[in-house]
Amino acid sequence: MSNALSNPVIESEEHRALRAAVAALAKRYGREYFATVVAEGRHTDELWQEAAKAGYLGVNLPEEYGGGGAGITELSLVLEELGAAGCPLLMLVVSPAICGTVIARFGTEEQKRTWLPGLADGSRKMAFGITEPDAGSNSHRITTTARKEGGDWVLNGRKIFVSGVDIADATLIVGRTEDAGTGKLKPCLFIVPREAPGFGRSPVAMELAAPEKQFELTLDDVRLPADALVGDQDAGLLQLFAGLNPERIMTAAFALGMGRYALARAVDYARTRQVWKEPIGAHQALAHPLAQCHIELELAALMMRKAALLYDAGDDMAAGEAANMAKYAAAEAAVHTVDQAVHTLGGNGLTREYGLASLVTAARVARIAPVSREMILNFVSHQSLGLPKSY
Numbered sequence: 001m002s003n004a005l006s007n008p009v010i011e012s013e014e015h016r017a018l019r020a021a022v023a024a025l026a027k028r029y030g031r032e033y034f035a036t037v038v039a040e041g042r043h044t045d046e047l048w049q050e051a052a053k054a055g056y057l058g059v060n061l062p063e064e065y066g067g068g069g070a071g072i073t074e075l076s077l078v079l080e081e082l083g084a085a086g087c088p089l090l091m092l093v094v095s096p097a098i099c100g101t102v103i104a105r106f107g108t109e110e111q112k113r114t115w116l117p118g119l120a121d122g123s124r125k126m127a128f129g130i131t132e133p134d135a136g137s138n139s140h141r142i143t144t145t146a147r148k149e150g151g152d153w154v155l156n157g158r159k160i161f162v163s164g165v166d167i168a169d170a171t172l173i174v175g176r177t178e179d180a181g182t183g184k185l186k187p188c189l190f191i192v193p194r195e196a197p198g199f200g201r202s203p204v205a206m207e208l209a210a211p212e213k214q215f216e217l218t219l220d221d222v223r224l225p226a227d228a229l230v231g232d233q234d235a236g237l238l239q240l241f242a243g244l245n246p247e248r249i250m251t252a253a254f255a256l257g258m259g260r261y262a263l264a265r266a267v268d269y270a271r272t273r274q275v276w277k278e279p280i281g282a283h284q285a286l287a288h289p290l291a292q293c294h295i296e297l298e299l300a301a302l303m304m305r306k307a308a309l310l311y312d313a314g315d316d317m318a319a320g321e322a323a324n325m326a327k328y329a330a331a332e333a334a335v336h337t338v339d340q341a342v343h344t345l346g347g348n349g350l351t352r353e354y355g356l357a358s359l360v361t362a363a364r365v366a367r368i369a370p371v372s373r374e375m376i377l378n379f380v381s382h383q384s385l386g387l388p389k390s391y
């Protein structure tokens with residue numbers, strides 16, 4: 001089955017070669033590997049390491065720090081193909097895309113040397129924590145606070161739903177400085193090592209069949225050296241969005257990969273399953289919704305490409321709008337496609353053997369995180385259409 005971009009007119013030979021190579025690697029692992037890892041409570045270490053060794057995981061990071069010197073365009077393509085083979089690596093959204101990008105763009109030379117080579121070769125991972133229990137979608141309300149004490153920073157606060165903290169060497173925590181405690185958010189980003197004293201984590205019980213877990217975090221007088229701060233404490237939202245736009249584009253890739261995987265399973269099934277004279281795929285009541293899903297995925301893929309191109313070209317403003325739209329389109333396409341795929345398989349859609357039922361909750365993640373469908377519609381209403389705000 002084609003995807004929107006695997007065409008020489010639209011996608012360069014280099015991109016198509018990368019896509020094919022990642023797809024071939026992911027296919028060797030496949031959904032069975034992923035499901036086994038989840039069932040055994042393990043992580044996708046073998047796939048992570050092999051993909052890293054081939055240079056796929058750090059493809060967006062600067063060459064001088066061990067990366068591939070390409071961009072979010074290439075990294076999103078890697079994640080999409082892994083997902084399309086049934087092996088999405090959620091930590092790609094966080095570690096190289098958000099944290100790697102923020103450090104590469106705003107980190108000190110020392111921070112770049114310390115973190116980027118490890119993020120690029122997969123030997124180190126970083127999680128990203130912004131969501132708070134009492135702030136949720138309204139990041140302006142976050143209360144995780146950093147105060148200066150001598151030469152150190154001391155952090156206090158709570159975070160929720162932060163993915164992969166247990167397997168990350170550190171978490172990039174979004175806080176605010178003490179003197180910026182009220183009014184508009186002026187975010188500051190801190191690298192908090194996993195075992196830093198006062199940095200607690202407890203898993204949130206989620207109904208998700210995924211190797212990455214979500215955690216509630218407590219920061220209780222976490223003392224960090226001055227160089228734990230990434231970037232300028234007064235730079236405000238600019239630095240944060242340098243990481244959040246890649247996050248949205250990568251979430252689109254995550255959703256697209258999943259959608260393509262589900263659609264391919266449904267199409268295979270519909271072609272061969274026969275309960276009347278013709279295979280069930282001949283019934284338009286099944287064929288048309290699958291065709292519709294294919295169209296929606298293709299459209300979302302094009303939007304994702306637009307967002308990634310704008311981001312890689314350095315146009316953060318235009319990339320912001322496109323990244324939100326791409327995340328919206330891909331998440332909606334994935335939720336619709338997974339639902340339709342499950343339905344296409346009838347009872348088998350809900351069996352463990354066919355592996356589609358677990359995607360029902362997995363696809364919903366892309367609709368909720370990192371920014372919900374409604375918050376994107378709010379963004380487009382206000383920023384793109386100039387409509388007034390209700391909140």
Ligand SMILES: Cc1cc2nc3c(=O)[nH]c(=O)nc-3n(C[C@H](O)[C@H](O)[C@H](O)COP(=O)(O)OP(=O)(O)OC[C@H]3O[C@@H](n4cnc5c(N)ncnc54)[C@H](O)[C@@H]3O)c2cc1C
Nearest residue numbers: 128129130131136137161162163365368369370372374391
């Ligand atoms: C699997 C998973 C992984 C995650 N990983 C991470 C991570 O690694 N790091 C991290 O920081 N966070 C992570 N998150 C958190 C995620 O980003 C948040 O769940 C998301 O931003 C929504 O916040 P909330 O859950 O507090 O929902 P709320 O903000 O409470 O929203 C609840 C509902 O109200 C709606 N709503 C809220 N405000 C408005 C409004 N003004 N207008 C219309 N509707 C509105 C929302 O759209 C939503 O439907 C993860 C979440 C999940 C589920």
